[in-house]
Amino acid sequence: MTTSRATAQLPQRNTMRLRGKITTAALLLTMVIVAVVMLYPFWYIVDNAFRGQGQYDRQSGHSLGGWRQLFANLPVGGQLLNSTVVCVAAIAIILIVSTTAGFAFAKLRYRGSGLVFLLVVSALMVPLQSILFPEFVNLSNVHLTSSYAGAVLVYAALGTPFATFLMATYYRGISDELIEAAVIDGLGYERTFLQIAIPLSLPAIATVTVLQFIQIWDDLLVGLFFLPTNQRTITAGLATLSTGRTTSVPSLMAGSLISAIPAIIVYLIFQRHLVKGLTLGMGK
């Protein structure tokens, strides 16, 4: 009886093995397709950034023609600096507001804090496009559309709800006893925040920094609307390249490459923290 059962199990085991192999192969194929779809644009940018217009039309040969045209038509250095200033200022505001607010929502109980948190988080649902014109009118009224300040404030306002949500979630994962231990050890809540909460939330801070950096650096709309021509970001500057009668694809690709590099570098530096920050605070 045992022998016949063992014999019957053999074809079943083989079928299962075959099914496992097919599943793995299908998964691998899907991943390769996804990787090609994701990486091809990068390859396209790199390949065509190093061509002149004629080489691009013929799709043969490489040169620095595109780069020369880019630097001739666009103040690349200045616009990279503009992007950096806007990014750094906006992220600084986002971090100051989100860490303090997140800590307060997570660790300091007060009447109505749940409702306030809900209101802050509900701002996540508001799309940028719907508030663009009202914001432009508001900021024009207070003369903030002729400098970095307008764009910085808009970016900070757009990024703060998500950052606050992330920080509050992260701080909730930190044991209350740890905060209470610091309070008993002689720190007030302010110093507990600075000495204990901030060092412990570095992964979450890194996550907010990376996500906001990528979002603000790559954003076009706010840069075009709220910044004067001489303070445009690199993304907004690149957009103007394609607004002429003829568009030089190689110079556009060269600009895109320059524009993408800082975001990639920031991502690679903080990648480890990014994953940790997104998963920590969600429980054990």
Next chain:
Amino acid sequence: MARIELDAVTKQFPDGTTAVRALDLAVGDGELLVLVGPSGCGKTTALRMIAGLEEVTSGTISIDGRPVNDLEPRHRDIAMVFQSYALYPHLSVYDNMAFSLKYRGGVSKAQIRQRVADAARILELEPYLERKPRQLSGGQRQRVAMGRAIVRQPRAFLMDEPLSNLDAKLRVQMRAEIAQLQRSLGTTTIYVTHDQIEAMTLGSRVAVISGGVLQQVASPQELYRRPANLFVAGFIGSPPMNLIDARLERAGEAADGAPVAAFGPHRLRVPQEVIREHPALEQHVGGDIVLGIRPEHLHDAALIPAGTSWPVIELPIRLREELGSEVHLHAAIGSAAHVSEDGSADDVRSLATIVAKADPRTKIAEGETAAIAVDASEVQFFDRATGASIRR
């Protein structure tokens, strides 16, 4: 060192839950007082109020005679050891221990180094000072938490179940270490635990709390031998005290006119010396009471010393448990078990059985009806209506 007093301290949470009701407690200078009770009884809330982590709804908490209700935790000069140890994970062992001294100020760097070194030596933490908490074992982390409290040289230690995250063996070892440390430092300590063995072995006095109400404060021996009420009687001791609903009757058969406690088919004569010790019992004759008999006061009648005149009852044995140094005999009493006020009754009691902690030489086997001698002088009596012990 400090004297801590709680005067009618009550804590009511915003949702209406009353965690602590009119708690009166005085902890002497240098004393180790243990707060013990089941989960949710309010013992940790009481400790947190003393620490200043919870506001007091009414009543007064005083340290050395000075009310501290409105004083911030950092100004109370007390140290707390938490259940989770609450070590700062980003700091080394040294920095964890020195943390409070650094931020409180008034202590030089050299003094901080000296104090941390002293505490590390006492707690055998010297090899681990540069490590982060995550690189330590549970016992070592517990020691660091103790060290962090010690270096401050506070007026009092508050300990909230500091051993509950350790395994059983380490818990016993650390329990002894904490007791020794407290005695050598002589710092006033309030220790919260739900473990009655921890409470009995550590505390010079033990305060039993249930439902936010203080049930009894006494020495471990006093708690065990003279529980103030049914809750303390059932909570302290393992296996717990056998609590049996009975009726106190004036029986004609007793030559000395002593009353008899009747339960099921059994009648237990209450000796005159017991009546003398519990004079209030006379007022309960003809009424319902609860008998409390510790398992070690029930003996195999065949093994009791010659000359003892303990009353004997015949009980069917349902279960025999071998524990090596003793044998637990579960016997049916043939009447309803006592059900506590909150309606709970553990398995043994709900099955109307009692447990006898018998001599390991006993030959009594499962299924047989055995003669069990009751050391009547140790029997406790409780008012069934109020649950209070009947004494004077």
